[in-house]
Amino acid sequence: MAxxxxxxxxxxxxxPEPDSxxxxxxxxxKSIRHQQPSAKDLISDILKGDMTALSRAITIIExxxxxxFEKAHAIIMGCLPHANKSIRIGITGVPGVGKSTFIEAFGxxxxxxxxxxxxxAVDPSxxxxxxxxxxxxxxxxxxxxxxxxxxxxxxxxxxxxxxxxKTRETIILCEAAGFDSIIIETVGVGQxxxxxxxxxxxxxxxxxxxxxxxxxxxxxxxVEMADLIAINKADGNNLKAAKIxxxxxxRALHLYPKKSSEWQPxxxxxxxxxxxxxxxxxxxxxxxxxxxxNNTYFQKxxxxxxxxxxxxxxxDHLKSNFFNNKEMKLALDKQLQLIEDNKTTPFAAADYLLxx
Amino acid sequence: MAxxxxxxxxxxxxxPEPDSxxxxxxxxxKSIRHQQPSAKDLISDILKGDMTALSRAITIIExxxxxxFEKAHAIIMGCLPHANKSIRIGITGVPGVGKSTFIEAFGxxxxxxxxxxxxxAVDPSxxxxxxxxxxxxxxxxxxxxxxxxxxxxxxxxxxxxxxxxKTRETIILCEAAGFDSIIIETVGVGQxxxxxxxxxxxxxxxxxxxxxxxxxxxxxxxVEMADLIAINKADGNNLKAAKIxxxxxxRALHLYPKKSSEWQPxxxxxxxxxxxxxxxxxxxxxxxxxxxxNNTYFQKxxxxxxxxxxxxxxxDHLKSNFFNNKEMKLALDKQLQLIEDNKTTPFAAADYLLxx
Numbered sequence: 001m002a003x004x005x006x007x008x009x010x011x012x013x014x015x016p017e018p019d020s021x022x023x024x025x026x027x028x029x030k031s032i033r034h035q036q037p038s039a040k041d042l043i044s045d046i047l048k049g050d051m052t053a054l055s056r057a058i059t060i061i062e063x064x065x066x067x068x069f070e071k072a073h074a075i076i077m078g079c080l081p082h083a084n085k086s087i088r089i090g091i092t093g094v095p096g097v098g099k100s101t102f103i104e105a106f107g108x109x110x111x112x113x114x115x116x117x118x119x120x121a122v123d124p125s126x127x128x129x130x131x132x133x134x135x136x137x138x139x140x141x142x143x144x145x146x147x148x149x150x151x152x153x154x155x156x157x158x159x160x161x162x163x164x165x166k167t168r169e170t171i172i173l174c175e176a177a178g179f180d181s182i183i184i185e186t187v188g189v190g191q192x193x194x195x196x197x198x199x200x201x202x203x204x205x206x207x208x209x210x211x212x213x214x215x216x217x218x219x220x221x222x223v224e225m226a227d228l229i230a231i232n233k234a235d236g237n238n239l240k241a242a243k244i245x246x247x248x249x250x251r252a253l254h255l256y257p258k259k260s261s262e263w264q265p266x267x268x269x270x271x272x273x274x275x276x277x278x279x280x281x282x283x284x285x286x287x288x289x290x291x292x293x294n295n296t297y298f299q300k301x302x303x304x305x306x307x308x309x310x311x312x313x314x315x316d317h318l319k320s321n322f323f324n325n326k327e328m329k330l331a332l333d334k335q336l337q338l339i340e341d342n343k344t345t346p347f348a349a350a351d352y353l354l355x356x
Numbered sequence: 357m358a359x360x361x362x363x364x365x366x367x368x369x370x371x372p373e374p375d376s377x378x379x380x381x382x383x384x385x386k387s388i389r390h391q392q393p394s395a396k397d398l399i400s401d402i403l404k405g406d407m408t409a410l411s412r413a414i415t416i417i418e419x420x421x422x423x424x425f426e427k428a429h430a431i432i433m434g435c436l437p438h439a440n441k442s443i444r445i446g447i448t449g450v451p452g453v454g455k456s457t458f459i460e461a462f463g464x465x466x467x468x469x470x471x472x473x474x475x476x477a478v479d480p481s482x483x484x485x486x487x488x489x490x491x492x493x494x495x496x497x498x499x500x501x502x503x504x505x506x507x508x509x510x511x512x513x514x515x516x517x518x519x520x521x522k523t524r525e526t527i528i529l530c531e532a533a534g535f536d537s538i539i540i541e542t543v544g545v546g547q548x549x550x551x552x553x554x555x556x557x558x559x560x561x562x563x564x565x566x567x568x569x570x571x572x573x574x575x576x577x578x579v580e581m582a583d584l585i586a587i588n589k590a591d592g593n594n595l596k597a598a599k600i601x602x603x604x605x606x607r608a609l610h611l612y613p614k615k616s617s618e619w620q621p622x623x624x625x626x627x628x629x630x631x632x633x634x635x636x637x638x639x640x641x642x643x644x645x646x647x648x649x650n651n652t653y654f655q656k657x658x659x660x661x662x663x664x665x666x667x668x669x670x671x672d673h674l675k676s677n678f679f680n681n682k683e684m685k686l687a688l689d690k691q692l693q694l695i696e697d698n699k700t701t702p703f704a705a706a707d708y709l710l711x712x
Contacts, residue, residue, distance in 0.1 A: 339662045
């Protein structure tokens with residue numbers, strides 16, 4: 001009987017058998033599999049357009065493991081001299097507007113005329129909902145199979161700032177890999193549009209006919225950001241309503257002050273599912289790039305975006321540094337209560353907290 | 357002859373005459389005049405509704421002399437328990453819309469029904485233009501003479517944050533002095549509307565008929581903030597255009613999402629110069645206060661405003677602390693150039709500057 005009686009099952013110790021597999025070869029295999037390519041190798045492969053290397057590098061950039069930070073930095077720096085040569089297009093619209101179907105049609109049109117298309121997403125909520133955007137790739141069947149297209153779901157992250165940073169860095173890698181058309185998708189609610197608007201050259205807003213702004217949940221500011229409004233699902237019984245919506249949006253757009261790009265945003269109809277109106281949208285984008293390159297707005301905007309992200313990153317850091325500790329959170333709550341009780345003012349409270 | 361020949365006029369030294377005035381009494385008088393009342397005295401007089409004390413205290417609050425900071429703080433703290441009992445109304449509109457005339461009519465209506473009205477202004481540009489707002493008090497002839505009205509031009513200051521802080525603190529003093537209706541005026545261009553919107557209960561936008569939004573220079577966001585749009589100068593030949601504008605603004609307002617106050621902003625016509633439509637505007641404001649008090653939005657908004665100012669003040673301080681030194685400005689410029697030359701990213705540059 002075995003000494004150790006922790007189990008009801010007792011059996012005699014048999015004769016030890018040799019392992020049926022060669023453990024030393026497994027170890028060798030594992031070590032090869034786990035041996036990550038160096039930053040140098042990844043950069044070299046990315047520059048050759050290797051999508052596996054690109055995917056791996058993006059995973060390193062998105063990693064929250066501090067051990068990866070240095071490698072991520074090296075990869076970005078290696079790709080940087082080869083970046084900045086694409087057209088970056090932001091696409092937004094509320095759920096149900098048909099973003100995935102539109103990107104499928106639009107992206108396929110681009111690859112059919114010889115473009116290389118990368119589709120990224122900014123969706124800070126996707127860490128909770130496990131990827132609401134680009135999650136359903138079944139709607140992008142053709143594009144997924146397209147060798148000239150690269151689709152990558154949104155980085156997950158706690159903060160919009162973090163997600164946006166990773167997307168911006170991913171753009172650099174995609175550009176270095178030779179993608180000349182970068183599509184950045186986001187949902188048309190909340191603050192992520194502002195982030196996306198600050199990283200793209202052209203901002204496309206997808207709309208539906210028939211639904212008022214309040215129903216579509218689109219913030220007015222987003223209309224103001226748009227360089228083009230495309231009313232999707234303009235087909236069949238929807239067509240008439242879409243045409244009316246076009247007139248209304250056109251009128252609304254003319255109420256806005258002239259943009260510093262000197263570009264007058266237009267409203268177009270399209271039906272992504274029927275592949276109608278897609279080419280006209282691409283023509284608008286080309287026209288925009290042409291005009292803003294001529295009047296130097298294109299480069300000016302990119303410089304301003306860079307400055308924006310630089311300042312934003314610093315400010316985010318300063319704020320989280322100040323507010324994100326237990327002691328400060330308690331003190332802040334206490335001061336807010338004192339203000340509510342008319343015992344201090346917001347300014348006196350701020351002075352107090354800053355002196356802590 | 358006089359030794360000192362620096363002048364062509366020569367005369368003999370006469371016999372010294374005694375001073376024709378008693379210099380010691382002048383000194384005594386001067387010392388009394390210069391003897392500033394204590395914070396305690398000022399508070400006590402403010403609580404009695406003494407407008408001279410109120411004016412003096414505001415001057416101390418607006419003072420940039422660090423010696424006055426402690427006294428200012430003491431005065432604010434003394435007034436605080438007696439504050440927060442007024443209705444705070446923000447009024448904006450581009451130059452030419454008739455703000456001064458409107459405030460004259462509106463304020464006079466309020467005092468005629470027993471209200472005590474304080475008129476303040478937020479205009480950060482006034483330090484340059486030497487008071488573009490409320491500078492021309494000739495347009496408020498009646499209100500200036502009204503013993504139940506107190507008019508104070510905008511504090512001057514380098515930053516909107518500074519001016520806004522002083523105005524918020526001035527509100528406290530005015531409320532302690534018994535003013536139950538505080539009007540805060542600002543010009544309808546730039547960022548000062550957001551600041552004013554964050555310190556008032558009700559936001560009134562003055563408009564003119566006939567001029568498009570782009571001509572009126574009003575940012576769309578300001579329309580979104582408005583709890584009421586009043587189309588001024590709706591008289592004579594203007595009346596027809598004003599009525600058309602009313603329909604247009606009403607349509608525009610309905611495009612916005614429902615406000616969390618559950619208040620549906622309206623569009624009214626008025627003619628400040630003919631004193632028409634003023635009462636209806638006041639009725640709207642009373643209705644708003646009633647409804648938002650009932651649904652607790654009124655107090656909730658004030659609490660949010662306090663929190664906003666607290667956080668804003670801290671963030672402003674953190675930023676200026678970081679960016680406002682020569683060394684950092686040089687380093688920032690250098691990093692921006694490196695970004696433009698594709699030699700670094702905004703994020704790497706931010707990391708570098710934060711480590712400096």
